[in-house]
Amino acid sequence: MTSAADSCRTPLVEAEGVSRAFRARQGLLGRRRDILAVREVDLTVARREAVGVVGESGCGKSTLGRLLLHLLKPTAGTVRFDGRTLAEIGGDRLRTLRRRMQLIFQDPYGSLDPRRTVGDQIADGMLIHGLATPAEARERVAGLLSQVGLDPAHAARLPHEFSGGQRQRVAIARALATGPDFVVADEPVSALDVSIQAQVVNLLADLRESLGLALVFISHDLHVVRHLCDRVAVMYLGRVVETGPAAAIFAAPAHPYTRALLAATPSLVRRRDSSRAPLAGELPSPSDPPSGCGFRTRCPFATTACAEAVPPLEAFGGDGRQVACVRVAEIG
């Protein structure tokens, strides 16, 4: 047994060098190729900490989120939860541990079973883990619904009777039902309208505060992440290319990709600067990544040196930031 002091010092979630490959076949008779969705990622999440994972679609954010919850098995590296390596605990003990870690999905339409009432779905976790009798569960469902800002009387309704924002609240209630201390939210507001997005982001912020949750918040929108997260990891082509305090990265992005991402994000307050050309080209295929730095095919600063080796994540700037770019010091 670890002492209480120990368990406070160890991070709640620790990913070390995790990679995940998917088998895919190109075309009907094409040869098999491995898609390297996540490559050698280190990430720690402390208790009560909110970490943002940012990047464009296909960069491996969702895969990383599922690896952290051991919903996918890593092809290399380890994920530890509260000091225990998830790959080494099996079956029932892993299922018991799942009470403490939860997932919230992007698509509020796909994440709820269309055929069961929201109350039943929220109660599932409590019943599966024997945390409540059906009668107690019903009561707790009412409490959870009002906690996420919904009418407790709506427990008997089916998902299609709710709007997108309300469904996302239901999904949050379901994730909270087992009293988790770690939640991965995979683009939970990306499918919502702005005004609703703000409601849900605020709700997540409040719940994190009051319940002391550790949160991994996956998003392609740096703006939203900044409101919610202490730390950010920016991913490109399966790797973390920059990580550090959210405010610092937002104020002065260091990696050329982070800069491009921020510059490309449209803004209400700053009108588009026509001299600033958008990032050219597209994300290379994760089954055939470029040698060396994954960003070099689109990077305005790329040199021949960038093709030689994968730039390691190295401390930069003294504000707790790490950047994976060989030229980061030069380009200032």
Added chain:
Amino acid sequence: MERRDLHRLAVPLAVVGGIVALAAAAPLLPLADPVHIEVSARLTPPSEGHWLGQDEYGRDVLSRAIWGARASLAVSFLAAAIAGIAGTALGLLGGYFRGVVEILTVRSAEAVLCFPPLLLALLVVTLLGPGAGTLIVALSILYAPSYARVAYAETLAARNLDYVVAQEALGARSGRILLRTVLPNVAPPLLVQFSLTVASAMVLESGLSFLGLGVVPPEPSWGLMIRGARSTMDQAPWLLLWPCLALTGTIVALNMLCDALRDVLDPRGRTVSANPFRAFVSGLLPATEPAPAPPALLRVDGLHLAIGHGPGALPAVRDVSLAVAPGETLAVVGESGSGKTLTGLAILGLLPPVVRVTGGRILYTGRDGTTVDLARLGEPALRRLRGDELSMVFQDPSASLNPVHRVGDQVAETIRAHRDLSAAEARRRAVALLDRVGLPDAARRARAYPHELSGGQRQRAVIAAAIANGPRLLIADEPTTALDVTIQAQILELMAGLKAQAGGMGLIFVTHNLAVVSEIADRVVVMYVGEVVEEGPVAEVFGSPRHPYTAALVASVPEGDDDRLSAIPGVVPPLHDLPAGCRFAPRCGLAEPACTAGAPALESLGGGRSTRCRRWREVA
């Protein structure tokens, strides 16, 4: 289950139930002995004692039909049910666990399909001896693999759905996930499979019985009756009629039942049906208002659109007016359900069949200088304009491209639909267009199929087709919403560039993203549940909004430095339950009793600005 569901199920359920009850009650009914032979009364037509006549051995046909139903129904229902349960279990397991389990279940079940059905049946009969029981076993083995296949395919699709992964994340056991979550959601196609299987089992039963592999004569079954009647078809055709009627009637009733069940089990219910005739007639009605001054390009005047018809019609778009000048970019912004897309579709006459124009005008001045009302233009005239003077880019580029044609050919097709050009010349222009929209290596990519391009490249191809004939007005409906920000920036830059080159092209850009509006548009129309609430030049509207909704939208954009985002309380009201008076009142911080008493009108503020708020002076 709701009353209306019971209603739908009532008829097919009663028919199938009646047939089954009749067969079950055969021993209790005052029927003649179905195997009693009376050779002298061979092939007698229907008479008082024998309502349906007598067969080739003089047996009572009515009695044989009812007793025969027992064998036929029992064999086919039991076989279909056993096959269904076994096959579904195999398919669920195989699809859920994949790997070795898949090989042991689905793949080995499929091996059964390689045997000729008769050979398989013979094998079973040799092992078990003939009889109805054998028939059930043989048919179950025969049909189980097709259930397994359907269940397998459905499970594969369902197992990656978020709500199934959610159960896994909750720590549910596989058995619970399979039974409570996957099975109910893969059930509808399996129900259809069930009705198909029962029908085909009934037919096969007759064939196998004839070969002496199934029901053994003289016991009756519909299959044996059909066989028997076939040989005497010339002398007594009615003998063929009765069992065939019974067989088809049962199968039809069963299909109806399964269809109704599937619909009832779909929690989303049924959609409103359209009345195309009404829509057609309303399209023919002439405008009654006096003709206003023609617009330079486009002016929508008091447009009303309704979904459905009759008293239940939903007023999706109400009193929408907007105008686009040549060379101008007008953004239409609003949350989902605000009517942005419908307004855009109405301009091009592309409204889905359930939606119709119930009022207003869409005045468009064409290349030749004449002004027409697009809301009342016939389809042939609209088709001449669409893709030529008016064109559209949709949110989902893959839905706008035909997956089986090369993208270059699709662009060339658009050109040839409106211009008299040779195929070679059109193709040459298509490549030039693809190059102009920034598709890398355009000459080679023109020969690519849509699935070979990325999302951003597909959207470029769609834009190439949209501008192929130099449109005067381009409507782009959320063209960048499905794209990543760096790709979105590329497409926005492309559209701005195209507009600058094609001097005079008007652009209506529909989006929910305020930041995108401020990057691309000159003027903006803000919509809320089907109404325009504010309009004006972008910088002014976003800089100093004159409607509380616009102000709240601007404040909720996550760009500020505050830790908390500013959210609009409440939800967008549904169309069937719009609040009285000002539609925004329930969510508005400035609402006062007068706001709910009467609906505010769109008020012009001068300088091209207007607002639909009685308290606009107080909006901060």
